[in-house]
Amino acid sequence: MTQVSDPRGRPAAGRPTDLIGKPASLIPTPALVVETEALDRNLRLMSDFFACRHAKLRPHFKSHKCVTIARRQLAAGNAVGITCAKLSEAEVLAAGGVRDILIANQVVGRDKLQRLAELARQCRLAVAVDDESQVRQLSAALAETGATVGVLVEVDIGLGRCGVPPGARALLLGRAAAAAAGIDSLGLQSYEGHCITVLDPEERRRQALASMGKAVNTRRLIEASGLLVRVLSGGGTGTYDMTGVMDGVDEVQAGSYALMDHSYAKRRPEFAIALSVITTVISSNGSDHAVLDVGLKGVGADLGPPVLAERPEDTIPRFESEEHASVRVGGRPLKVGDRVRLIPSHGCTTCNLHRRLFAVRDGKVEDVWPIEGSGCLE
Numbered sequence: 001m002t003q004v005s006d007p008r009g010r011p012a013a014g015r016p017t018d019l020i021g022k023p024a025s026l027i028p029t030p031a032l033v034v035e036t037e038a039l040d041r042n043l044r045l046m047s048d049f050f051a052c053r054h055a056k057l058r059p060h061f062k063s064h065k066c067v068t069i070a071r072r073q074l075a076a077g078n079a080v081g082i083t084c085a086k087l088s089e090a091e092v093l094a095a096g097g098v099r100d101i102l103i104a105n106q107v108v109g110r111d112k113l114q115r116l117a118e119l120a121r122q123c124r125l126a127v128a129v130d131d132e133s134q135v136r137q138l139s140a141a142l143a144e145t146g147a148t149v150g151v152l153v154e155v156d157i158g159l160g161r162c163g164v165p166p167g168a169r170a171l172l173l174g175r176a177a178a179a180a181a182g183i184d185s186l187g188l189q190s191y192e193g194h195c196i197t198v199l200d201p202e203e204r205r206r207q208a209l210a211s212m213g214k215a216v217n218t219r220r221l222i223e224a225s226g227l228l229v230r231v232l233s234g235g236g237t238g239t240y241d242m243t244g245v246m247d248g249v250d251e252v253q254a255g256s257y258a259l260m261d262h263s264y265a266k267r268r269p270e271f272a273i274a275l276s277v278i279t280t281v282i283s284s285n286g287s288d289h290a291v292l293d294v295g296l297k298g299v300g301a302d303l304g305p306p307v308l309a310e311r312p313e314d315t316i317p318r319f320e321s322e323e324h325a326s327v328r329v330g331g332r333p334l335k336v337g338d339r340v341r342l343i344p345s346h347g348c349t350t351c352n353l354h355r356r357l358f359a360v361r362d363g364k365v366e367d368v369w370p371i372e373g374s375g376c377l378e
């Protein structure tokens with residue numbers, strides 16, 4: 001008899017959604033888990049911060065890549081839309097019903113610009129640019145669909161990634177965007193990402209304000225020339241209460257606050273860690289060494305090894321294997337079959353490795369959310 005399978009070839013019998021209402025201890029490992037109580041608290045805290053501010057949130061999808069969480073971020077309020085990094089993420093968001101999307105990145109090449117122009121028929125769409133050729137090519141693609149796309153000129157305020165330098169170049173590009181058919185010249189984007197790694201909050205504030213000040217000055221320069229700047233979008237979890245309260249900043253693109261990770265927890269203790277990877281011990285020497293069933297293919301490690309949630313005396317000194325994590329056991333020995341929760345160093349790269357998120361509340365599986373943006377790289 002032919003067995004009915006889901007598109008990924010799994011037998012229909014063992015569907016993850018069958019676990020809804022059951023104890024989280026039954027989730028097969030390794031698995032990505034979100035504690036919904038912590039998630040909801042994080043979303044409320046961030047939304048409340050922007051309740052009485054001029055700036056509003058535009059939460060970044062890249063942190064979780066899960067449309068259900070994006071919708072919850074919008075429902076929490078004080079959010080004007082969603083930010084994402086890639087065209088394919090924007091497509092996934094639009095398919096999931098999100099109606100206002102910023103691709104905070106440069107979309108390059110005829111095929112992609114055609115896709116972008118097509119997508120703009122379904123939702124309010126904006127994109128970052130830092131070169132006149134992008135403006136010209138986008139305008140040409142839009143002529144074929146008749147749609148309109150918003151453009152934010154990206155200004156590099158010290159990160160050293162994309163963007164034109166602050167000042168005259170941004171004005172020139174803004175003028176080119178304003179003159180191009182099909183393009184709605186919205187304003188500027190600047191991300192002060194080089195400041196978020198600063199641990200000391202006062203020093204971070206000093207650096208973030210100085211950096212974002214360059215974008216605000218550029219805004220004033222453009223406005224003085226007679227060109228309207230409706231939006232300056234930037235900021236993140238590390239700086240939401242710094243650059244997010246600056247005069248001249250309209251949108252904050254924070255993403256990590258929703259799920260958090262152990263790197264960000266040092267800088268932002270007000271947000272709870274809602275994300276973890278549950279794993280099982282598959283080997284143990286019964287004393288100081290144990291091995292878990294997850295490695296680099298299940299936990300993002302670009303910011304270092306994960307930590308063990310309930311066992312701070314145990315460590316993962318190196319995290320190099322694809323499917324294994326070797327634990328240096330400093331506390332009570334771990335035995336084969338024990339389940340252990342790992343907190344990733346970087347939630348964003350971890351979510352990109354998984355296809356679903358088990359939503360857990362009070363030890364029970366509340367829901368299973370697809371991570372639609374997982375693997376959306378183009």
Ligand SMILES: Cc1ncc(COP(=O)(O)O)c(C=O)c1O
Nearest residue numbers: 104191236237238253254255256
């Ligand atoms: C363009 C952009 N905006 C905002 C963010 C903020 O994200 P987070 O909340 O993780 O600091 C990032 C992070 O990489 C980014 O690349």
